[in-house]
Amino acid sequence: MRPRYHDKSHSDTLNVPLHEMITFSPNKNIPIHRWFYYREGYSKAFVEMCVQKYGIEGPILDPFCGVGTTLLAAKENGFDAIGCDVSPLARFVSETKTRNYDIEKLQDAFAELKKVKLDFPREGRVDSWTAKRFHNQTFRELLVVKKFVEQEMKKNPLQELAYLALIDSTLRASNVERMGASLRNSKENKGYKPIKKFWLQKLELMLKDLKKTEQQGPEPQILDDDARQLKHIASDSIGGIITSPPYLNKIEYASAYKLELALFFEEPKTQLRSFVGKDVAAQGESDLPIVDAYLSDMEKSLKQMHRVLKVGGKAVINVAGGCFPDRVVKSDELLIELGVEQGFELEENLIARTIDCYQRNSGFVGKVNERVFVLKK
């Protein structure tokens, strides 16, 4: 399909400065992109900037697709796209955000859904790790709504959207909040929260977004694949890559999203750096086995990116260095070196922002750069 990137309606996102583009924040006001907040993600503006500035062509691949920012922005601009992620939560959010829906059917189904009366038990306690993250009554109601969406909405065109609305409402209705890679007790009111109300409000907002945008671009393919293997992607088949791999310090996705994963999905089978310290410690060259494990995984991933790109195709990569108690590890620069070793040519290398690295016991350790670089095959 012919890209419609130069359509003026999309140029407003390009006024965002680079250091902001590489965060998820600008997505918070953008229809569909705002359906699930993913702190580790970047913005639609970043993807559109890459396409325009670096002449990225389709099909566009994001081997670490997260909640589908690259895929949705590609779709909105008429590009075919492919994404993969090891997290079932990330893949589900990406899929739900990038489908073409029949909005009239959805609105009819929503009008019916609002009339449904759910029976909430007033007693009964579950003693699980997840239950303890909620007020008792909220948790009982959450389980009822979840079962209703899973079982009673099987043939309902709203089912996926309703599930995503519920997943998104879960943290809001809980007694915890996300803090970096973990969950901590929330400082706010720990009392009862009306999960059904949150859920319907979110679903209503999602339907408004769909109506506003009237999405009908090419639906991307979303694969359960590992970026170190890209088993399902043929060599020399990809026009361009726009991606952000896990960062050296911030890759515990399974713990940050533990609540949603435990309630709605199975734990991801694998993670980048999942074998840290085991295989690599024995043969690694540095005294930080974690760094060796990360670089060895990223080397595999860069090799795959090189394999699947067409000659002349480019990979735009957003990544930061790592902060450790006694040093800053410039993994961002090391990834460029690894890319060049795989046969890429470095076309662009920008520092998007510099962050002071502090550690609890050592204080200020150094400065960490977050970079955007472009590798050309």
Ligand SMILES: C[S@@+](CC[C@H](N)C(=O)[O-])C[C@H]1O[C@@H](n2cnc3c(N)ncnc32)[C@H](O)[C@@H]1O
């Ligand atoms: C920095 S986030 C990408 C966010 C994305 N750019 C967005 O805007 O939503 C990195 C993603 O890589 C995924 N990931 C980690 N290890 C992976 C692997 N080996 N293969 C594929 N995806 C992986 C994580 O689950 C996470 O969603």
